[in-house]
Amino acid sequence: MKKIYYVLIAILLLLVITNPGVKAFKDYLGYNSYGGLKRKYNFFVCSVYQKSNSTYFGIVGNFIKLSPKPPKLIDDSTKPDSAKMDTTPLPPPKGSIKVDTTADGLPIFRKKLSIDGLAKNIKKKYPVYNGIDNKTLVNKFIAKYPKYRDSVNF
Numbered sequence: 001m002k003k004i005y006y007v008l009i010a011i012l013l014l015l016v017i018t019n020p021g022v023k024a025f026k027d028y029l030g031y032n033s034y035g036g037l038k039r040k041y042n043f044f045v046c047s048v049y050q051k052s053n054s055t056y057f058g059i060v061g062n063f064i065k066l067s068p069k070p071p072k073l074i075d076d077s078t079k080p081d082s083a084k085m086d087t088t089p090l091p092p093p094k095g096s097i098k099v100d101t102t103a104d105g106l107p108i109f110r111k112k113l114s115i116d117g118l119a120k121n122i123k124k125k126y127p128v129y130n131g132i133d134n135k136t137l138v139n140k141f142i143a144k145y146p147k148y149r150d151s152v153n154f
Helices: 002-017 022-029 115-125 134-144 146-151
Strands: 037-042 047-051 054-059 062-068 098-100 108-109
Touching: 022 037, 022 047, 022 054, 115 134, 134 146
Parallel strands: none
Antiparallel strands: 037 047, 047 054, 054 062, 098 108
16 A cells, blocks of 8 residues: 555656746747746646647646637727716606616606506506596596606696
8 A cells, every 4th residue: 555655656756846847848839038938827747838829738848739729709999998988878768757766876767657547557456446537537646646747648
C-alpha cells in the first residue's frame, strides 16, 4: 500500500516540476517577446495559456492547442450607450388616465370606460343592479365614489 502512495507522490512531483512556464510557451511559439502571451490558469501540475484568440494546454513540458476563441457576434460599438439614450417619458395612451405608479416611479395608465362599460362592470359584480338604467347607475356610483369620475367618458 505504501508503494502506491510513493508512486502517486512521485507522479505528482514530476507533473509539478515539468509544468511549463510562460518562457517555455514563448519558446514553443517561436516568439521573441511576451506580447500577447499570458498564462490564463496555473493548476501547478498543468497550465492553460492564451495567445490572442487561441488557447493552449501545457503539461509535462508540452503544449496542446485547444481551440480558438469564438468570434464576437456583437460589435461593442453598436451597443446603446446609456448616456446617449433618450429617457424622456412617453405620453400617455389616448383616452387613458393615470391610475398608479410602479415601484420605479413609472406611471400606470388605464383606458377610460364608457358609461355602458362601467355599468356593465358594476352589474357583473353586483347582479342586484341589473334592473337599473346604465346612466342612472353610473351617476349614483360616481356620486358615492367621486374618485372614479376621471375614469369614465361622459
